[in-house]
Amino acid sequence: MSNTNNQKKTSIGGSALIEGVMMRGPRRMAMAVRKPDGSIDLSDWELPAERPWYKTTPIIRGVFNFIDSMKDSYKCLMKSADIAGLESEEPSGFEKKLLDLFGENLSKVFGGVAMVLGMALAILLFMVLPTLLIGQIRRVIVLPLLLSLIEAAVKIGIFILYLFAISRMSDIRRVFEYHGAEHKTIACYEAGDELTPENAAKYTRFHPRCGTSFILIVIIVSVLVFSLVSWDNLAVRIALKLICLPLVVGIAYEIIKLAGRYNNFCTRFISAPGLWLQRLTTREPDSTQLEIAIAAMKPCIPENQDEDRW
Numbered sequence: 001m002s003n004t005n006n007q008k009k010t011s012i013g014g015s016a017l018i019e020g021v022m023m024r025g026p027r028r029m030a031m032a033v034r035k036p037d038g039s040i041d042l043s044d045w046e047l048p049a050e051r052p053w054y055k056t057t058p059i060i061r062g063v064f065n066f067i068d069s070m071k072d073s074y075k076c077l078m079k080s081a082d083i084a085g086l087e088s089e090e091p092s093g094f095e096k097k098l099l100d101l102f103g104e105n106l107s108k109v110f111g112g113v114a115m116v117l118g119m120a121l122a123i124l125l126f127m128v129l130p131t132l133l134i135g136q137i138r139r140v141i142v143l144p145l146l147l148s149l150i151e152a153a154v155k156i157g158i159f160i161l162y163l164f165a166i167s168r169m170s171d172i173r174r175v176f177e178y179h180g181a182e183h184k185t186i187a188c189y190e191a192g193d194e195l196t197p198e199n200a201a202k203y204t205r206f207h208p209r210c211g212t213s214f215i216l217i218v219i220i221v222s223v224l225v226f227s228l229v230s231w232d233n234l235a236v237r238i239a240l241k242l243i244c245l246p247l248v249v250g251i252a253y254e255i256i257k258l259a260g261r262y263n264n265f266c267t268r269f270i271s272a273p274g275l276w277l278q279r280l281t282t283r284e285p286d287s288t289q290l291e292i293a294i295a296a297m298k299p300c301i302p303e304n305q306d307e308d309r310w
Contacts, residue, residue, distance in 0.1 A: 008190045009261050011308050012300050013209055014293075015073040016178035017080035021293040022073065023182070025300030026307040031076045032295035036085040040292060044299035062253025063246045069211075074115055125162070126219070127241050130154040135234045148227040155219050163212075163280040173283060180205035181285035181293035183278075195297060197290040205282045206275040208267070209260035213274025218252040220273075225251070 014023035020033030020041075030044035055061050055068075134151045141147055166172045187203035188195060207213075222241075225248050229240045259267045285293070302308050 008192065008308075010186060010190055012186060012189070012297065014182045014186075014296065015069075015076070015211070016175045016182055017077050018086060018175065019084040019178070019292075020076075020080045021178050021182050021185075021296040022076040022080075023293075023296040023300045024069075024072065026302050028300050028302075029072065030296045030299040031080065032292045033080045033083040034288070034292055035083060040295055041083045042295050042299075058254055059247070059250035062250035066214075066249055066253065070115065123242070125158055126155050127245075128238055130158070131234055131238055131241070135231070135237075138231050144231055145227050147231055148223055151226075152219060152223040155222075156216070159215065159219065160277070160280070163277070167280050176281055177283040177285045178289050178292065180282040181289040182296075183207040183210065183282060184285065184290060185293040185297050189297065189301070195294045197287040197294065200290045200294065201285075201287065205284060206278045207260075208271040208275065209256060210274060210278055210281070212278050212281045213259070213271060214252060214256050216274045216277055217255050217270070218248055221252045221255070222248045 012023055012025045014021055017031060017033060020031060022031040023029065024047075026047075027049075028044050028046055030042065033041045035041050055064050130151045133154060134147055137150075138147055141150070167176060181200075183205045184200045184203045185195065186207060188200040191203065193199040193202075225244055226237075226241055229237050229244070231237060255270060259271045261267075
């Protein structure tokens with residue numbers, strides 16, 4: 001069963017964790033993680049009632065909401081690893097020295113460093129490397145738009161190869177199963193069905209508001225925006241692309257909001273490539289994983305349904 005005829009479009013979204021799922025609603029955020037003894041560790045917390053103007057203004061809000069989403073997801077991911085028992089080993093001598101130096105702030109320091117390195121790697125792989133590679137043929141192919149299209153094809157190719165490579169890892173595959181559980185649970189809720197593992201299992205594991213789809217839309221939007229940037233100087237082109245990146249993210253954010261809110265030919269056309277790509281980033285979950293996703297979802301459902309507008 002698919003969710004193409006949903007009666008409701010929820011604003012609730014989330015991300016897969018280590019043996020768990022995080023969900024974010026209009027007023028609350030929650031995470032549920034399967035503990036080594038089989039029980040569920042559930043925690044939820046209230047979100048700020050008021051949102052600043054830069055998180056609600058179209059285009060501008062995309063960058064800030066994306067950064068918030070990345071921070072929340074990574075924070076919950078690190079916490080889930082601890083709850084799931086992946087960090088129970090005796091720390092090494094180096095780790096003990098770091099603990100002595102940073103104390104309770106060690107996880108925050110690691111988290112900050114990991115986010116910076118992750119963003120730097122993404123910029124290197126998807127902005128710097130494709131430009132340098134295609135720059136080698138700019139004397140043969142002189143049409144700027146054609147060069148931009150080839151550059152976009154290289155970006156998408158790198159992205160797909162990266163997803164394919166990590167999807168072969170057993171630990172990542174397990175995370176992708178929780179990713180599928182997250183999507184199925186949201187689809188079940190949007191269809192108006194009672195949230196049970198049996199009901200959620202009937203629905204699709206592909207969702208138009210997925211982060212995978214968002215990244216692909218960012219790449220596609222970048223083709224249009226970066227096609228206006230000259231190829232005459234590669235260093236200048238890379239610098240201008242970095243400057244324009246917030247605009248690209250902002251436009252992509254508005255597009256994926258439309259794709260998640262409406263169900264018509266245009267939005268289905270926009271969503272189709274991302275939904276296809278989710279075949280790599282999601283896997284069919286079992287009932288225990290759906291149970292986790294449902295546990296994380298329930299605290300995020302607002303009593304006042306008018307607040308749940310996407």
